[in-house]
Amino acid sequence: MHELYNAGHLIEAAIAHKEYYQNDLLVEPIQRYIGLIKKQFGPGDDQLKGYLGHPEIELALFRLYSATGNVEAFELAKYFLMERGNPKGQDGKHYYEWEREKRGESPWLRPDSYPENGALWYCQAHAPIIEQNTIEGHSVRATYLLTAVADMLYLSKKDIRPFLDAEAWSKALHRLWDNMVDKKMYVTGGIGSIKQWEGFGINYFLPQGTDEGGCYAETCASIAVMMLAERILHLELDAHYADTMELCLYNNVMTAMSLNGKAFTYVNQLASSEADKSAREEWFWCACCPPNLTRLFGSLGGYLWDHDCEGDNVFINVHLYTSAETTFDVYGSAVALQQTTDWPWNGNIDFKLSAPSSLRTTIRLRLPGWSKGQYILNPSPQQSMVKVERGYLNLDPVYVSENTSFSLEVLGFEPRYLSPHPYTNQRTLTLARGPIVYCVEDADNSWEANHFKDVFIRTDSPVTEKKVTDEKTGEKYIALQSKGWKQSIYTKTSFSTGGDITKARDMVFVPYYFRANRGGKGQMRVGLLNGGLESGAIFPERA
Numbered sequence: 001m002h003e004l005y006n007a008g009h010l011i012e013a014a015i016a017h018k019e020y021y022q023n024d025l026l027v028e029p030i031q032r033y034i035g036l037i038k039k040q041f042g043p044g045d046d047q048l049k050g051y052l053g054h055p056e057i058e059l060a061l062f063r064l065y066s067a068t069g070n071v072e073a074f075e076l077a078k079y080f081l082m083e084r085g086n087p088k089g090q091d092g093k094h095y096y097e098w099e100r101e102k103r104g105e106s107p108w109l110r111p112d113s114y115p116e117n118g119a120l121w122y123c124q125a126h127a128p129i130i131e132q133n134t135i136e137g138h139s140v141r142a143t144y145l146l147t148a149v150a151d152m153l154y155l156s157k158k159d160i161r162p163f164l165d166a167e168a169w170s171k172a173l174h175r176l177w178d179n180m181v182d183k184k185m186y187v188t189g190g191i192g193s194i195k196q197w198e199g200f201g202i203n204y205f206l207p208q209g210t211d212e213g214g215c216y217a218e219t220c221a222s223i224a225v226m227m228l229a230e231r232i233l234h235l236e237l238d239a240h241y242a243d244t245m246e247l248c249l250y251n252n253v254m255t256a257m258s259l260n261g262k263a264f265t266y267v268n269q270l271a272s273s274e275a276d277k278s279a280r281e282e283w284f285w286c287a288c289c290p291p292n293l294t295r296l297f298g299s300l301g302g303y304l305w306d307h308d309c310e311g312d313n314v315f316i317n318v319h320l321y322t323s324a325e326t327t328f329d330v331y332g333s334a335v336a337l338q339q340t341t342d343w344p345w346n347g348n349i350d351f352k353l354s355a356p357s358s359l360r361t362t363i364r365l366r367l368p369g370w371s372k373g374q375y376i377l378n379p380s381p382q383q384s385m386v387k388v389e390r391g392y393l394n395l396d397p398v399y400v401s402e403n404t405s406f407s408l409e410v411l412g413f414e415p416r417y418l419s420p421h422p423y424t425n426q427r428t429l430t431l432a433r434g435p436i437v438y439c440v441e442d443a444d445n446s447w448e449a450n451h452f453k454d455v456f457i458r459t460d461s462p463v464t465e466k467k468v469t470d471e472k473t474g475e476k477y478i479a480l481q482s483k484g485w486k487q488s489i490y491t492k493t494s495f496s497t498g499g500d501i502t503k504a505r506d507m508v509f510v511p512y513y514f515r516a517n518r519g520g521k522g523q524m525r526v527g528l529l530n531g532g533l534e535s536g537a538i539f540p541e542r543a
Helices: 003-021 027-040 057-068 071-083 095-102 139-157 166-183 219-235 239-256 289-298 397-402
Strands: 305-310 313-318 324-330 333-341 348-354 360-366 375-378 386-389 392-395 405-410 416-418 428-433 436-441 455-457 464-469 476-486 505-511 528-530
Touching: 003 027, 003 057, 027 057, 027 071, 057 071, 057 139, 071 139, 139 166, 139 219, 166 219, 219 239, 219 289, 239 289, 239 360, 239 436, 305 324, 313 333, 348 360, 360 397, 375 392, 428 476, 428 528, 436 476
Parallel strands: 313 360, 455 528
Antiparallel strands: 305 313, 324 333, 333 348, 348 405, 360 392, 375 405, 386 392, 416 428, 428 436, 436 505, 455 476, 464 476, 476 505
């Protein structure tokens, strides 16, 4: 099931080799390998009407086409996407059913492998992609698959490889994205609540911990969400996608590696338990997440920004903020944009542009959803020079040419409460600040002994900030401090007990990414019981 998945990664390795060494020593044999695969799979009478169980090769093939112009690579990727889920693909049968019969499997020999409706949803083959209404199955497979769909749509949008039904594919992509983000994503950007298949449950099924019904939130899955969001931003510039990308990065992704880079998480639950404590491991039997992290961090510059040109008009889109510089060539001239910032701890970003005066440069800066579009731009522009479109602040060429150095302050960094959608049936509150989601740990709240299950907070309790330099790790961050109350909950009943409430306790909240770095008992929780919905809990932003 993973042979073609592995081929996809080999293709991507060849592309990286070509970009770095500026030769085709690895690309040439890979192109011959693709020819062999294309000979095996396709619409012809002598070809298999199949596709891989774990998507990955599709996005790799599209990347190879963009890097080399290999049309075979494009056509093979397109075929894999369009054939997937065909109920009568091979000899009038679903390809996986046909394959299973060829292996000699039968419901009499393996009844456990023949559920009434099958499990084709696990690998997103239960229906053609454009007919799927909800995102299902293994979360990494699903998001890699949709990333390839976005790549195919981009090539069509640019009239490089247009195809019929592009609009239907676009609707399917957005339909499945919306279902994932609106109904199947944790406040940390994690996806996948079901451990058994490392993937999605039903809508709004988002328990925080293993002993509460699930919570997988695999590291690779959030990395794949970032990949997908970055691709969709090339289709439509909307801050919602960059907000989601940032949510994943600073929370579910960054928590997956210890600060010293020597320990990792595969699963990123939002609440610990005695059976599944908050901890990291040095390595895994299935070690997909650690190298995926290094791949992401090594290519992070590609997620920060992108650019496009139309004649002498240059457009630079800034999606994420960190101290960095990008340089690219426009008609033989270098264009460079530098940003300097202490993001994510405050919203001050200084920009410096270097570009030929012959170019008309427009810069678009993301305003995060949690900022509610509030910002300060310096030097202050005339109203006609700036406008906000779909969450991006557009600085027109006149403003940019007159102010090659400027600063943006994104407002809204005050601590805020997030509350799950009512349909999750979870009365909890989570603290957040900027793009950072917070949690509580026993390392700061040593009085806790029950994984914070019976601790509640209120939105009318003051929250203060404290700059911290951790003695053990050297990490600098902003901690949040507030009050919490512990309730004695009787466990030998299925009904509410209205247990006694102890006096208020001082509580310390730390960034979720920082968890499990300082030892302790492994007790951690993101969402705490809501001490009173009437006090003004709010729902999280769409991202």
